[in-house]
Amino acid sequence: MTELILSVRDLCVDYATPNGLTRAVKNVSFDISAGEVLGLAGESGSGKSTVAFAIARLHRPPAFITGGSIHLAGTDVLALNDRELRAWRWRDLSVVLQSAMNALNPVLRVSAQFADMFKAHGISGKADIRTRTAELLLMVGIKPERMDDYPHQFSGGMRQRIVIAMALALRPKLVVMDEPTTALDVVVQRELLEEVAALRHKLGFAVLFITHDLALMSQFCDRVGVMLRGQLIELSTPSAMIADPQQDYTRRLWASIPPLHPKPGETLVRMKETPQ
Amino acid sequence: MNSLPELGIRPVLEARGLTMRFGSFCALDSADFSLYSGRALALVGESGSGKSTCAKLLTHVLTASEGHIFHAGRDVTNLTGRKAVLEYRSAVQMVFQDPFAALNPAHNVEHHLTRPLALHRPDLSAAQRRDAVADLLRAVDLDPAITLRKYPHEMSGGQRQRVNLARALAVNPSVVIADEPTSMLDVSIRLSVLDTFRDLKRERGIAMLYITHDIATARYVAEETAVIFRGRIVERGPTAQVIDSPRHPYTRLLLAAVPEVGSPFGEGNSLAPLAAQVRESCEGPGDLREVTPGHWVRFAA
Numbered sequence: 001m002t003e004l005i006l007s008v009r010d011l012c013v014d015y016a017t018p019n020g021l022t023r024a025v026k027n028v029s030f031d032i033s034a035g036e037v038l039g040l041a042g043e044s045g046s047g048k049s050t051v052a053f054a055i056a057r058l059h060r061p062p063a064f065i066t067g068g069s070i071h072l073a074g075t076d077v078l079a080l081n082d083r084e085l086r087a088w089r090w091r092d093l094s095v096v097l098q099s100a101m102n103a104l105n106p107v108l109r110v111s112a113q114f115a116d117m118f119k120a121h122g123i124s125g126k127a128d129i130r131t132r133t134a135e136l137l138l139m140v141g142i143k144p145e146r147m148d149d150y151p152h153q154f155s156g157g158m159r160q161r162i163v164i165a166m167a168l169a170l171r172p173k174l175v176v177m178d179e180p181t182t183a184l185d186v187v188v189q190r191e192l193l194e195e196v197a198a199l200r201h202k203l204g205f206a207v208l209f210i211t212h213d214l215a216l217m218s219q220f221c222d223r224v225g226v227m228l229r230g231q232l233i234e235l236s237t238p239s240a241m242i243a244d245p246q247q248d249y250t251r252r253l254w255a256s257i258p259p260l261h262p263k264p265g266e267t268l269v270r271m272k273e274t275p276q
Numbered sequence: 277m278n279s280l281p282e283l284g285i286r287p288v289l290e291a292r293g294l295t296m297r298f299g300s301f302c303a304l305d306s307a308d309f310s311l312y313s314g315r316a317l318a319l320v321g322e323s324g325s326g327k328s329t330c331a332k333l334l335t336h337v338l339t340a341s342e343g344h345i346f347h348a349g350r351d352v353t354n355l356t357g358r359k360a361v362l363e364y365r366s367a368v369q370m371v372f373q374d375p376f377a378a379l380n381p382a383h384n385v386e387h388h389l390t391r392p393l394a395l396h397r398p399d400l401s402a403a404q405r406r407d408a409v410a411d412l413l414r415a416v417d418l419d420p421a422i423t424l425r426k427y428p429h430e431m432s433g434g435q436r437q438r439v440n441l442a443r444a445l446a447v448n449p450s451v452v453i454a455d456e457p458t459s460m461l462d463v464s465i466r467l468s469v470l471d472t473f474r475d476l477k478r479e480r481g482i483a484m485l486y487i488t489h490d491i492a493t494a495r496y497v498a499e500e501t502a503v504i505f506r507g508r509i510v511e512r513g514p515t516a517q518v519i520d521s522p523r524h525p526y527t528r529l530l531l532a533a534v535p536e537v538g539s540p541f542g543e544g545n546s547l548a549p550l551a552a553q554v555r556e557s558c559e560g561p562g563d564l565r566e567v568t569p570g571h572w573v574r575f576a577a
Contacts, residue, residue, distance in 0.1 A: 043462045044433060156323060185322040185489040186533040191548045197541050212462045216535035242538055256464040260492045260519065260534050270468040 005073055005173050005206050006032040006055070012067035013050050013059065024050045024063065026230040032174065035200060037207040039217040041253070042227035043271075048210050051227070052178050055208065056095050057085055073173050091121060094167035098179035101159035104151040110137075110162055111147040114169070121170055136165040140195060157188035164196065171203065178210040193220050215257050218242065226250050280312055286349060288313050288483040289334065289368065289451045293343035296329050303329040305507045305561070306343065311451060316477055316484035318498035318515060320491045320530065326507040327487045331455045334485065335370050336361055348450070366396050369449035373456035375436035379428040385439055386424045389413070392446040412442040417472055434465045438472060445476065452477070455487045470496045492534045495519060503527045505558055512564070513571030523573040529554045 013025035025047045032038045040048040053059045055070055057077060070077040072092055080088055089095075097103070105113060114133040123129060134144035140161040142154075151159055160180065167175055177196075181189035197220065200207060211217055217224050218238035225235040226247070234241065234250045245251040255269040262268070280287075287310035296304040304326040311317055321327050332338040334345060336355060344353045347364065355361045372378045379388060389409045393400060400408060410420040416438040428436055437457055444452055454473065458466040474497050477484045486497050494501045494515050501519070502512040503526065511524040522528045532547055539545065562576045 043464055186491075186535070187322060187529060187547070187551055190533040190535075191551055194541055194546055194548055212464070213535055214463065215537045218537050219535055219540050238540070239538065253464055254537065256467060257537065258463075258467050258470075258492050258496055260495075260531065260536060262495070268467060270471065271464040272468070 003034040004031050005034045005036075006208070007071045008051075008055065008068070009070075010068035011051065011054060011070065012065070013047070013054050014064050014066045016062040016064065021066075023066075024230050025054065027068070028227075028230075028232045029068075030225060030232060030235060032206045032208060034173070035204045035206055036223070037197075037200065037209055037221045039209045039211065039221035039224040040227055040232075041211060041214050041217050041224060043212060043253075046227040047230040048227045049178055050230075052095075052176050052208060052210050055174075056089065056093060056176050058095065087121070090117065090167075090172065091170045092172055093174045093176065094170070094172045096160075096164055096167050096175065096177045096180045098182050100163040100180070101151075101156055101183070104159060104162065106151055109148045109150055110154075114147070114166060117166060117169060132169065136169055137162070139168070139199065140165040155188075157184050157192060160184060160192060161195070164192070168199065168203065168205065172205055174206045174208060176208045176210075179212070180209075181216075182211070182213075189216070196220075214254060226253065280310075285312060287311055287346075288348060289485075290346040291330075291334070291343065292346070294330070294333060294340055294345065295342035296326075296333060296338060297341045302507050304333070307504075307509055308564075309502055309509070309512070311483035311485055313450070313481040313483050314478050315500070316474070316486050316498040318486045318488060318491075318494035318501040319504060320488055320494060320501060321504035322489055322530075324506075325504045327489075327504060328455060329507075330504075331370065331453050331485070331487055334451075334453055335368055336364060366447045367449055368451040368453065369444035369447065371437070371440050371444050371452060371454040371457050374460055375433050375440060376428070376460075378440050379436055381428050384425055384427050385413070385431075388439060388443055389446055392443060396447040408446070412446055413439075415445065415476060416442045417468075418442070433461045434469050437461060437469055441473065441476070445480070449482065451483045451485070453485045453487070456489070457486075458493065459488065459490065466493060467496060473497055490534075491519065491530055503530065508561070508574065509564070510558065510574040511572065513568075517568070517571050523567055523571070524558075525554045526558050 009029050011025055011028045012023060014021040015024050028051055040051060042048045050063065054065055065078060075088065075092065111133055115129050118129045133147050137144050137147055142158060142161055181192055209221055221238060223235065224238050224241055225232050228249050234247050241250065242254060245254060252269045252271060256271045289311040291307050291309050294304060294307040307330060309317060319327050319330060333340050340353060344351055347367065352364055355364055386409060389412055390405055393405050393408055413420040413423055418435065418438050458469050461469060470493055476482065488494065498515050501515040502509050503524065505526045511518060511527045518527060519531065522531055529550055560576060562574045564572045564574050567573050
């Protein structure tokens with residue numbers, strides 16, 4: 001677990017607005033080890049998704065990376081040209097977004113969508129593609145005989161599993177998951193993340209997990225970072241952060257989670273919204 | 277403890293045997309529940325369980341296949357005529373899940389709140405309307421001076437949801453149906469938004485149906501909770517009892533899946549086997565039986 005896979009140094013991302021540049025990510029630095037699950041938590045607008053998008057080079061104007069460096073498994077991510085980027089994405093890094101399940105093409109069979117992805121990365125044997133697709137679906141708990149079904153024939157949770165299977169197809173070193181279960185209900189969310197936790201032990205990929213749900217993050221992640229107004233203000237293991245938060249904001253964020261079984265006399269914090 | 281009917285308190289809105297079929301699919305099967313003034317019932321269940329169908333029936337977006345809805349003792353299952361439907365809908369208001377989609381991006385907050393007042397309370401003068409709008413904003417903990425001229429994109433999700441609540445309150449409803457009102461908001465601000473719902477319900481004597489898949493939040497809003505699974509209410513009772521002493525296997529599963537600080541996955545606590553077992557065993561009809569006063573659980577037939 002000590003081999004570094006991702007290294008982010010002094011990352012700055014600016015948004016161009018009518019009133020000039022607004023800094024959305026301010027000198028953020030962190031590392032992820034091979035096979036590690038790192039969580040980034042924060043409220044809407046804290047910059048956590050902007051960090052994830054920058055690492056995958058998915059940011060689009062008006063967002064611009066204005067400083068710092070990103071290295072993934074020896075590759076200088078910010079130096080990749082468009083052609084290199086297309087080969088690099090999915091092979092070294094893949095992305096699962098909140099509504100990824102809705103990104104499946106509704107008029108194409110699931111098998112055809114897997115085939116598209118394999119062909120884009122130079123795997124073209126028909127039989128090979130079907131075998132690989134079957135293995136991937138089985139891995140996320142979907143019967144391979146359903147590969148020729150259409151997306152609408154699966155539930156939301158199953159579609160999200162299909163997208164995760166697709167993200168793991170080329171054995172990437174890092175999977176970026178931005179609120180991957182927010183659109184699902186709690187039971188399905190739990191089943192899906194248990195599956196991902198088991199798979200990363202089996203396959204050894206690392207995960208950058210973005211969510212606003214600190215409780216969920218504490219259950220799923222090896223380390224947790226908290227973002228506030230573009231800065232990474234605290235980074236440690238969930239148990240250390242729960243026991244001894246270093247920042248007042250972090251402490252209040254933990255105390256604002258509605259507990260299922262509140263302890264008598266426990267004070268819950270009512271967070272004030274940061275206006276946009 | 278005496279139940280509310282035994283104390284002679286009549287429900288504001290009542291569903292009896294409420295059933296909705298789409299072709300051969302039964303989305304809601306003989307649901308019975310009552311909403312009382314100043315109190316909230318949380319309706320908890322997963323996607324596709326029938327929660328939103330319930331909301332659509334109660335707001336007359338859909339017409340029930342079977343069963344009855346009573347409002348203030350009057351059977352409102354089949355309303356005829358536009359006037360009757362409009363009257364009913366101003367008494368039974370709705371707050372939707374998506375605070376972004378529910379507001380018109382081209383209009384400011386003042387417009388959103390003035391319009392329902394102009395439509396439903398034509399007796400108010402312009403000056404009275406301005407006062408009423410300011411009162412509504414203060415009631416949902418927003419500052420009229422700051423908020424009035426803002427457009428939806430200038431506000432956060434929580435602020436927008438407060439505006440949606442204010443708009444629902446503008447017509448003085450007796451019932452508010454809130455369908456997942458905080459599920460698109462940050463976890464950190466859910467409590468403060470739910471506080472506003474809870475306080476207004478008490479102060480204005482509103483009967484509330486709080487629809488959610490997040491059972492952990494039910495305790496902070498609702499006196500009573502009903503758990504719904506595949507179109508059937510499987511457990512119903514005082515919220516604290518349902519959460520602290522759940523009896524139905526599905527309720528237990530739902531509670532076990534709620535993310536909890538400091539209990540990491542994979543230490544012999546895998547939920548997937550239990551989930552598979554519960555989904556299989558809890559299919560099919562059964563009878564609701566009262567296990568302790570006011571606490572009802574469905575037992576397989």
